Amino acid sequence: MVRKADLTVVGRDQPRLDGAARLTGRAEFTDDVRLPGMLHAKVVRSPLPRARVVNVDTSAARRLPGVRAVVTREDAPQLAVGLHQPLFDTTVNYIGQEVAAVAALDEATAAEAAALVRVEYEPLPAITDFEAALVEGAAQLHPKAPGNVAWELAEVHGDPERAFAESAFQREDVYYTNPSHNCYAEFHVAVADYTAGGRLTVWTPSQSALLFQKALAAGFGLSEGQVRMMTLHTGGGFTGRSAVRPHHFVAALLSRKAGRPVKLRAVADEEFIMCRAGGRSRYRFRSGLGADGRLKVVEADLAFDSGAYVESQMILTTLTKSYLHLLYRLEATRYRGRLVCTNNLPYYFHHGGGLAQMQFGWGQHLDALARDAGLDPVEFHLLNAVGKGHTTMSGAHFASCGLAECITKAARQAGWGRKYGRLPKYRGIGIGIGAMASGAKGVFRHDTSAAFIKIAEDGTMSLFTGLPDMGQSSHTAMAIIAAEVLGARPVDITVISGDTDVAPLDVGAFSQRGTFNTGNAVIAAASDARAQLAKVAAERFGVKIAQVVFRDRQVWPKGAPGQAIALKQLVHDTLHSREGRYVMGRGFYNSPKASGTMAYSFGAQVAEVSVDPETGVVTVERVVAAHDVGRALNPRIVEGQIDGQVFSGLSQALYEEVLMEDGQALNPSRLDYRLPRSFEMPAVEHIIVESNDPYGPFGAKEVGEGPIVCTMQAIANAVAHAIGVPVTEMPMTPSRVLRAMAERREPPAGDPPLRHLLRGRRLR
Amino acid sequence: MKRHIIRLTVNGDTHELAVAPNATLVEVIRDRLGLTGTKRGCTSGACGVCTINDEEGRALLSCLTLAVAWDGCSLTTIEGVAEGGRLHPLQQAFWELGAVQCGYCTPGLVMTARALLLGNPQADAPAIDEALAGTLCRCTGHIKVKQAVASAVARVAADHVAATPESGNDGAQG
Ligand code: FES
Numbered sequence: 021m022v023r024k025a026d027l028t029v030v031g032r033d034q035p036r037l038d039g040a041a042r043l044t045g046r047a048e049f050t051d052d053v054r055l056p057g058m059l060h061a062k063v064v065r066s067p068l069p070r071a072r073v074v075n076v077d078t079s080a081a082r083r084l085p086g087v088r089a090v091v092t093r094e095d096a097p098q099l100a101v102g103l104h105q106p107l108f109d110t111t112v113n114y115i116g117q118e119v120a121a122v123a124a125l126d127e128a129t130a131a132e133a134a135a136l137v138r139v140e141y142e143p144l145p146a147i148t149d150f151e152a153a154l155v156e157g158a159a160q161l162h163p164k165a166p167g168n169v170a171w172e173l174a175e176v177h178g179d180p181e182r183a184f185a186e187s188a189f190q191r192e193d194v195y196y197t198n199p200s201h202n203c204y205a206e207f208h209v210a211v212a213d214y215t216a217g218g219r220l221t222v223w224t225p226s227q228s229a230l231l232f233q234k235a236l237a238a239g240f241g242l243s244e245g246q247v248r249m250m251t252l253h254t255g256g257g258f259t260g261r262s263a264v265r266p267h268h269f270v271a272a273l274l275s276r277k278a279g280r281p282v283k284l285r286a287v288a289d290e291e292f293i294m295c296r297a298g299g300r301s302r303y304r305f306r307s308g309l310g311a312d313g314r315l316k317v318v319e320a321d322l323a324f325d326s327g328a329y330v331e332s333q334m335i336l337t338t339l340t341k342s343y344l345h346l347l348y349r350l351e352a353t354r355y356r357g358r359l360v361c362t363n364n365l366p367y368y369f370h371h372g373g374g375l376a377q378m379q380f381g382w383g384q385h386l387d388a389l390a391r392d393a394g395l396d397p398v399e400f401h402l403l404n405a406v407g408k409g410h411t412t413m414s415g416a417h418f419a420s421c422g423l424a425e426c427i428t429k430a431a432r433q434a435g436w437g438r439k440y441g442r443l444p445k446y447r448g449i450g451i452g453i454g455a456m457a458s459g460a461k462g463v464f465r466h467d468t469s470a471a472f473i474k475i476a477e478d479g480t481m482s483l484f485t486g487l488p489d490m491g492q493s494s495h496t497a498m499a500i501i502a503a504e505v506l507g508a509r510p511v512d513i514t515v516i517s518g519d520t521d522v523a524p525l526d527v528g529a530f531s532q533r534g535t536f537n538t539g540n541a542v543i544a545a546a547s548d549a550r551a552q553l554a555k556v557a558a559e560r561f562g563v564k565i566a567q568v569v570f571r572d573r574q575v576w577p578k579g580a581p582g583q584a585i586a587l588k589q590l591v592h593d594t595l596h597s598r599e600g601r602y603v604m605g606r607g608f609y610n611s612p613k614a615s616g617t618m619a620y621s622f623g624a625q626v627a628e629v630s631v632d633p634e635t636g637v638v639t640v641e642r643v644v645a646a647h648d649v650g651r652a653l654n655p656r657i658v659e660g661q662i663d664g665q666v667f668s669g670l671s672q673a674l675y676e677e678v679l680m681e682d683g684q685a686l687n688p689s690r691l692d693y694r695l696p697r698s699f700e701m702p703a704v705e706h707i708i709v710e711s712n713d714p715y716g717p718f719g720a721k722e723v724g725e726g727p728i729v730c731t732m733q734a735i736a737n738a739v740a741h742a743i744g745v746p747v748t749e750m751p752m753t754p755s756r757v758l759r760a761m762a763e764r765r766e767p768p769a770g771d772p773p774l775r776h777l778l779r780g781r782r783l784r
Numbered sequence: 785m786k787r788h789i790i791r792l793t794v795n796g797d798t799h800e801l802a803v804a805p806n807a808t809l810v811e812v813i814r815d816r817l818g819l820t821g822t823k824r825g826c827t828s829g830a831c832g833v834c835t836i837n838d839e840e841g842r843a844l845l846s847c848l849t850l851a852v853a854w855d856g857c858s859l860t861t862i863e864g865v866a867e868g869g870r871l872h873p874l875q876q877a878f879w880e881l882g883a884v885q886c887g888y889c890t891p892g893l894v895m896t897a898r899a900l901l902l903g904n905p906q907a908d909a910p911a912i913d914e915a916l917a918g919t920l921c922r923c924t925g926h927i928k929v930k931q932a933v934a935s936a937v938a939r940v941a942a943d944h945v946a947a948t949p950e951s952g953n954d955g956a957q958g
């Protein structure tokens with residue numbers, strides 16, 4: 021276990037190492053790539069939600085001057101995107117689906133050529149409401165989805181029926197979330213260069229070069245080594261850039277045909293078609309609580325509109341299934357998750373990975389159950405929260421856990437005791453709690469991250485990693501870790517990443533595995549380099565290798581700092597030794613568990629809101645966020661991660677919705693798809709809890725997605741508290757809030773909304 | 785399409801360019817001049833990532849602006865903000881205070897904030913809020929961005945005081 025007092029780099033504010041590049045316009049993003057002879061692509065897209073493609077006539081497009089390649093299904097009869105979706109399918113199944121594509125000398129010519137492609141369609145009846153698709157007798161949309169259920173996952177732990185029978189209180193609630201859009205600042209874009217020798221290079225924003233490399237290699241019948249992924253600066257990830265999408269295949273196919281590099285970027289509303297965020301989803305929960313206030317059993321039945329094709333959305337069910345076990349000590353669970361086939365675009369999930377969205381419902385459901393039993397929600401959470409050393413029924417083990425501390429601290433700072441049930445009318449306070457796994461074992465048999473480090477004669481270092489930095493400052497975090505091990509400064513370390521020809525393997529920056537897995541790999545690589553240096557230092561000082569201390573760019577024998585030599589002197593001496601040793605460290609990390617991960621982060625947030633009873637507008641006045649991140653490697657950056665997630669959670673809770681009508685997005689633009697503006701964002705108060713995880717790098721766990729799982733439920737509970745009735749559908753737009761208020765029966769108007777609570781029997 | 789010859793000064797460099805009448809400034813700046821620090825997002829005025837400054841230091845959405853309309857004008861892009869190898873106080877504050885995450889919105893935010901500072905050197909919190917409202921930042925939740933702009937306002941004011949001997953005066957000579 022690492023003591024904080026022993027750390028010299030970890031835990032201090034380090035501005036991100038690439039800050040100057042990002043602030044001066046020098047940071048290169050994919051749309052900034054310009055290759056010699058590069059062409060520009062445009063995709064021909066289906067205007068219908070479901071139709072047979074009878075004929076595609078590209079002759080006029082091909083004749084247009086400046087056009088260099090046109091591709092249709094004939095160019096790629098076998099190519100498939102993910103599990104079920106052939107590229108350029110013979111039956112289109114959503115509005116915007118690719119039918120053909122062109123590459124031309126400039127974008128305007130490409131657009132003109134795309135408009136010249138004549139497609140003859142035979143319209144087929146479409147189903148765009150996922151609940152209608154589930155109705156008995158509904159037309160089957162996909163050969164691989166009987167009953168329009170493309171995938172189902174069910175699991176039972178313990179004896180749910182007995183647990184319900186023994187419950188003193190139980191309730192059942194249903195919640196919905198609506199279609200969303202990741203809304204990254206950087207639009208979808210890819211540059212592909214398929215050279216004659218059979219080598220494909222693709223520049224694109226990505227959370228995992230490895231997954232892209234594998235999928236593209238499989239699609240084009242190449243070996244993985246023949247596919248080179250280039251991840252430049254990436255304008256946001258938000259769980260939406262972890263898998264290859266049709267446009268990556270289209271760009272590569274056009275490049276192969278034209279023999280030239282091709283850029284394909286989303287223009288205007290295409291951004292909403294190329295994106296794979298959340299679809300409309302239904303969450304039914306039933307839970308039972310014992311007379312002692314202990315939560316005994318939870319049943320979750322979830323149905324997700326996964327749109328026209330299953331690419332790899334099964335992960336949604338795996339994640340939500342595991343999540344049921346992470347927060348409370350339970351006797352039994354029952355889970356069912358279904359992916360439902362419709363004629364909407366293939367949905368995936370939005371920021372929060374499906375878990376934050378599930379928590380919008382689950383958090384409200386349990387809040388209501390607690391209130392039924394006369395329990396204060398904070399009291400309820402504390403009574404039931406998991407703790408350090410707990411092993412769940414599903415086999416997850418918590419070697420560190422600061423959940424109770426987060427709940428207590430957030431509630432105290434927010435003034436919960438003074439406010440809950442006591443605020444003026446139309447003002448409310450609510451709590452949300454959450455957990456998040458650090459790691460992605462299960463995507464592959466391994467969950468490996470590897471790292472190299474080389475040390476130049478002047479003591480500066482290059483750290484090579486395959487982990488992308490989409491903005492979360494992970495590269496700086498890796499430099500901090502290496503610097504701590506080697507007694508160096510982060511600014512002396514250049515992080516080299518983004519090119520699969522150079523970078524060592526890394527599963528990627530998703531499922532919150534970066535800090536934990538890659539961080540541990542960097543510790544291993546830096547320790548390897550340090551061991552090489554320590555050997556030389558030990559000889560020089562006449563001490564054992566383990567006695568050599570590396571700190572503040574100095575090296576000395578333990579207990580004798582007076583004998584210190586400069587780190588760079590030691591590096592120099594090592595190189596100029598008789599053997600001419602050059603220092604290169606290498607290391608990797610893979611979770612020793614067969615499945616699941618070694619560490620989980622925890623958190624609690626308390627939101628305070630006011631609701632305008634005339635307009636239904638919800639204003640979030642304040643959010644207190646307490647998060648157990650294990651160890652804050654870079655505290656100000658950790659705060660920034662929390663801020664961004666509170667923003668995104670608030671945004672999804674109150675604003676974000678792609679309005680759909682018969683498979684058509686009605687508001688596919690940055691103007692009409694609303695996000696909070698700067699003045700709509702409340703102050704966020706951070707409480708960082710450091711549980712010092714025994715397996716984490718210097719005790720650290722993830723902070724990239726744990727916070728967002730708390731936000732939506734905290735706000736939803738605060739709204740319910742303010743208006744005395746839950747809003748069961750997200751986003752909680754003014755009209756939904758007004759409707760909920762209009763349907764309110766209990767308690768009568770004029771009374772404090774949760775009066776019955778004050779009379780409730782206090783358990784414990 | 786008939787081309788027009790225009791003369792455009794960007795970050796002090798003057799260029800003579802033949803441009804289509806429908807070419808926007810963002811296209812010319814990025815594709816013709818290779819200044820890719822100015823970002824391209826919605827290209828419809830909704831996200832602010834393409835913001836640059838005009839001669840008077842006002843914020844301009846380069847995706848909505850036709851290049852031919854700026855013939856003979858002088859513009860500043862993100863590449864022209866740091867002077868003499870020194871970061872502008874805004875850039876410094878953004879960096880130190882963690883207001884940069886993915887960085888895609890950052891050039892637009894810096895140019896928006898620079899316009900604010902030039903037009904309203906005493907900008908207070910509501911003025912900062914208003915100025916930043918047109919830029920979408922998905923990563924930061926705006927919080928540290930607002931702090932950085934406020935800190936830059938203070939730094940510039942302090943520098944101004946330090947650089948002006950008669951700082952008790954109304955600053956008319958500054
Ligand atoms: S690109 Fe100009 S405002 Fe979005």
Ligand code: FES
Pocket residue numbers: 205255256491883884885886887888889890920921922923924
């Ligand atoms: S830093 Fe990513 S959008 Fe602003």
